[in-house]
Amino acid sequence: SQELEQSPQSLIVQEGKNLTINCTSSKTLYGLYWYKQKYGEGLIFLMMLQKGGEEKSHEKITAKLDEKKQQSSLHITASQPSHAGIYLCGAGRMDSNYQLIWGAGTKLIIKP
Amino acid sequence: GAVVSQHPSRVICKSGTSVKIECRSLDFQATTMFWYRQFPKKSLMLMATSNEGSKATYEQGVEKDKFLINHASLTLSTLTVTSAHPEDSSFYICSAIAGPNNEQFFGPGTRLTVL
Numbered sequence: 001s002q003e004l005e006q007s008p009q010s011l012i013v014q015e016g017k018n019l020t021i022n023c024t025s026s027k028t029l030y031g032l033y034w035y036k037q038k039y040g041e042g043l044i045f046l047m048m049l050q051k052g053g054e055e056k057s058h059e060k061i062t063a064k065l066d067e068k069k070q071q072s073s074l075h076i077t078a079s080q081p082s083h084a085g086i087y088l089c090g091a092g093r094m095d096s097n098y099q100l101i102w103g104a105g106t107k108l109i110i111k112p
Numbered sequence: 113g114a115v116v117s118q119h120p121s122r123v124i125c126k127s128g129t130s131v132k133i134e135c136r137s138l139d140f141q142a143t144t145m146f147w148y149r150q151f152p153k154k155s156l157m158l159m160a161t162s163n164e165g166s167k168a169t170y171e172q173g174v175e176k177d178k179f180l181i182n183h184a185s186l187t188l189s190t191l192t193v194t195s196a197h198p199e200d201s202s203f204y205i206c207s208a209i210a211g212p213n214n215e216q217f218f219g220p221g222t223r224l225t226v227l
Contacts, residue, residue, distance in 0.1 A: 033215070042116070042205055042218040043156075050213075088155065090216075099146070100216065102155040 004091055006103035013079050014111050021074040021106045023089035029069045031092035033100060038085045046074075046087075076108075084110045114140050114210035118219035125196055126227055132192045133222045135162075135206030141186035142208035146216065147179075150203040162189040162206075196226045 003026045013019045023032065031050050035043040047056045049065035049072060056063050060077045076083055086107050090100035115138040125131050135145055145162040160181050161169040168181035178200075180192040193200050203223050207216040 031213075035218070040203070040221065040223065042118075042220040043207075043216075045215055045217065048213050048215060099158060099161065104155040 004089055004101055004103040006087075006089060006106050008106060009104065010107040010109070012109045012111060015080060016078055019076050019079055019108070021087050021108070023072045023074070023103050025070050025091055027070070029065065029072070029091050032065055032069075032072045033090040033092075034063050034072070034074055035088045035090065036085050037088060037105070043088065079108075079110050081110045081112065084108055114208070114215075114217040116142075116206065116208050116217050116219040118206055118222050120222060121220060122223045122225075124225045124227065127197050128195055130192055130194045131196055131224060132190055133204055133206075133224075135189045135191070135208070135219050137187045137208045137210070137217075140208075140210050142189075142210065143186060144209045145183060145189040146207045147181060147189070147191050148205045148207065150205060150221075156205065159191075164189075193224065196224070198226045200224065201226045 005024045007022045033048050034046040036046055037043045047063045052067040052069045054065045062075045065072045086105045088105045089103040093099045093101055117136045117138055119134045123131055143164045147159045148156040149159050150156050158171050159174045162181045162183040164183045164186050170176045183189040203221050205221040207218045210217055
């Protein structure tokens, strides 16, 4: 079965610094989703990547999917307190049009 | 964008009682909704896929008689935790499919505490 591994599990970053979160799949990814969750709240959709080599940006967050479609990275530039939260990657399941499998999440703390 | 609401946001109940959680798509119709459970510091665990007008599809290991799902309309799915016990305490999140890329839009979650 397909598994998603996220790294690091947690990250403490000084405000203003850049950071990267990785999501690695044991199999080829067919649709990779990035979500953000604040503690005790629902998930907010950030970006979706489908094509090998694809890169998308939204404000200061950039997500990339590698050519082999087995790894995605989420990069935040000049981090701000509003970036704090848990970042989850999700991948489309081979046996379902809609269901996703999930990474364990990366907890991001921004130090002022 | 697509908005999904959940009610209640928090519920505390006594062991043995049943609790109903509602998931609504506010500005779109959702033929498919998902129910997840999230444990502290853990990822989302898919419990079941809720299909409008038909029976829910449960993931392996999830008791369908324990977690009753009803998707009676295109904007509402309900999850009823029957005879709740302390081990059912958790954060329950629903999502609905919308958009051209079949994105999942999540509700804000419901924190269930069973005493």
